Amino acid sequence: MNVTAEAVRAVVLDELAPALADSGRASEGVADDLDLIDAGLIDSLGMLEIIAAVEARFAIEVDFEELEPERLRAIGPFSRFIAEQA
Amino acid sequence: MTNARGTRPRSLQRGFLRSAEAFPERPALEVAGETYSYAGLRERAQAIAATLAREAAGGGHAPALTAVFAHRSATAFAGLLGVLMHGHGYVPLNRTLPPARTRTMLLRSRCAALVVDDASAEQLPDVLGGAGGDGPRVIVAPDHDDVRAAELAERLPGRRVVGARELEPASSWAPVAADPDAIAYLLFTSGSTGQPKGVMVAHRNVPNYVDTLVERYAIDEHDRFSQTHDLTFDNSVFDMFVAWERGACVCCPSSRTLINPGRYLREARLTVWFSVPSVAIFMRRLGALKPGSYPHLRWSLFAGEPLPLEVARAWGAAAPGSTVENLYGPTEATVDCTLYRFDASTSPAECERGIVPIGHPLPNLGVVIVDAELREVAPGEVGELLVRGPQVTLGYWDDPERTALAYVVPPGRDEVHYRTGDVVRRPAPGGAPIAYLGRRDDQVKVRGVRIELGEVEAALREAAGVDAVAALGWPRTDVGVDGIEAFVAGAGVEPAAVRGRLRAILPAHMVPRRIHALDALPLNPNGKTDRAALAAILEDE
Structure with missing residues (x-):
């Protein structure tokens, strides 16, 4: 499946x-x-649940390891990171 | 295991007050970027205690309970100590819960006064409703200057708001004689019939727990404790009262800091870590458990939900100077009643289904593993865990029926035992540890927090306006469940709208992640909801 940052953002x-x-x-x-x-x-x-939901939705x-945890906090960096990894 | 002082009753706050005498200048608390010495924190608590005494002087105050509506602030900790030093039990409330639920707890506990911090005060008008409503008449707001206290008073007609300048001086606090049988704190947990249950913990329930752990972990004034648990969760009793018993520092992070627990651990230079295993699982997912990451940790403690072997192993490698222990216990038996020391070489053989055992009872406590008739099962057999001893609490607030069901004297015994509802394997003789296997009812745990599926279903009926509903712990994981999903029957039900209404009733962790609308719920031959068929629907997705 092609996972785009937009699709992750939607989830x-x-x-x-x-x-x-x-x-x-x-x-x-x-x-x-x-x-x-903030x-x-x-x-x-709650971030764990979002990660779980994203992983479940895209079966990934x-x-x-490479992500600064702070980058989890904003939707843009998070979505792009997932899309790069998928 | 022993604890030298045994179970001599004393007040919950005594350890803090003794440390404040012994170590007045040492740090007792770090929170929101500030450090508070023992003397400084005691002074704040004394001012709150003296103010509560002054405000109570004129009127009746039948239940000796006072609410603390505060979260990760100095006022949260000073407030709770102040309530105890006033001779009351504290009822912790949290602004991350829906205001309607906080209101229910406040009204149920009949608190006459409430201590509020800066950030939580914003929500108070929603919690308390309009003029002439029920609930506490006195609001102590130590973070509010005159202007803001007046603004708050305007939004809370009919209630007296005491701001910072109207606080009594700390010096006017008069110590209150401790009654070991009085309630030290009242904590609400999920209740299967739709209403949260208030667990009444007396002062005399706590010393056995605190004494055992301060001695086992050789806590002293140089220790620095994590504080990851909300005050509404009884693991926080460890964070505070085990630390304060021996002059250690409680290092409370902001919610923002907690997104990176590894950095918090390092930057706060923690020596004692205590969290739900979910935090460790999260850190492992983030790659924050690299070997040798946390060399200064002395103790790595986990409780609240099953601890996976792999997580214990990874944590042990990340904090090689620390000992990993798995603690277990329901709120009704005062925080934790069994513990197990993890050993990377010998523990794997003792794990069942990849879960670290819960170990052995604390000193002076007894456990018995029983069948449905409350008769002890044979070694090696599976049964429900019952606990007896000084940590078994008083029961449920205003609820003699449910107290009688859970606090029982089993046949052939003469002492009250608390029925945990947890299913464990009775160890074979010879010192093997107790293995945790699951629940005998519909209670699930999400991130260590107890949830009765019956309570979720009651809220669903209300929010959806239909009777046929079901909540399931889902997805299932090796250690339990990761969340909740729900089903409602009815063509006209709009899941998004129902979920929105649930958010106003239930804490976020109890709101089903998804709600599935079906024409009708599948039934089994007995006419009950076929939960296996519902699980199969989720499985097939």
Whole structure:
């Protein structure tokens, strides 16, 4: 399967949809560099669930050795990293 | 295993107060970029305790409980100590939970006062509702200056808001005689009938636990403890009260820092680590468990959910100077009641299905493994784990029925045992450890947090407006489940809308990741929901 950063972004936004609705944000309005933790959308272990959802959706296993954990926090860098790995 | 002082009752806060005498200038707490000495933290706690005493003087205060609505702030820790030093038990509340749920806990616990920190106060009007509502009449807000306290008061009509300038001076605090049988803290856990259960932990339940661990781990004033658990989770009792018993420092990270636990471990120079295994699994996924990464750690402790052998092994290699231990216990038996020392060479042979054993009971506690009639099973057989001894708590707040079901005297015995609901294998004689195998009911754990699927289903019925619903722990993993998925029957049900409504009722970790709408739920021959058929639907996706 061809995994694009856009497709990963869509899965992440889907996972975040309820939290976005709670915080009154539209999913289109999520900037590439929005810090998901500072914005109160997830906590660190919530990130595990998003990783699990992305891996399940694309049937991939991602190796995070090369990723600075801080880059997990924003949707743009995260999506691009997954797409590069897939 | 022994602990020299045995189980002499004393108050939960006494260890902190003694350390504040012995080590007034040593750091007791690091949080939000600030360091608080023992003397400094005690002073803040005393001011809160004295203020609570002054505000209670005029009115009635029947239940000796006070809420602390605060999260990863100095006021969270000073607030909880202040409540204890006022002679009350604390009820921790957390702004990461939906306000409606926090409100339920507040009203159920009948707290007359609440201590709030800066960031949580924003949510208070949502939690407490409009004028004349129920709930605490006194709001102590130590982080609020006059202007902000007045603003908060305006948004909370009918309640008294005490800001920083109206706090009593610390010097006016008068120590309160400790009653070992009084509630030290009330923690709410998921309840199968749809309402969270409040577990009442008395002061006298805690010393056996704290004394055992400070001696086992030879804790002293140079130790630096992790603080990964929210105060609503009883593992946090270890983080604070085991550290403070011997003058160690509690190093509380921000939620932001916790996205990189490895950096936190290094930069905070932690010597004692305690978390749910999920954090270690996360770190392993991120490649943060490289051999030799954390040479300064002395103890690596895990509890709250099954610890996979591979994770224990990887952690042990990453922190080669530390000893890995797996602790186990329900809130009802005071944090942890068994423990197991992991050894990379000998433990693999003792693991069952790749899961590290839960080991042996702490000193002065007894365990018995029983069948459905509460009769002990034979060695090697599987049964439910029952716990007895000084750590067995008082029961559930305002709920004698459920207390009677869970706190039982088994046939032929004369002591109350707590029924954990956990299924374990009774070891063969000769000192083998107890192996954890799973649950005997519908409780699951997601990231170490207990979830009764019955509670999720009750919320689903409310949110979807239909009766036929089912919640499943899914996906299944080697160690349990990774989340929750749900099914609802009804053509007109909109899963997204239902999920949105659930977010307002349930904590995030209890909201099903996906909700599947079916025309009808499959039934088994007994007319009950066929959960295996539902699992097969998820499996086939």
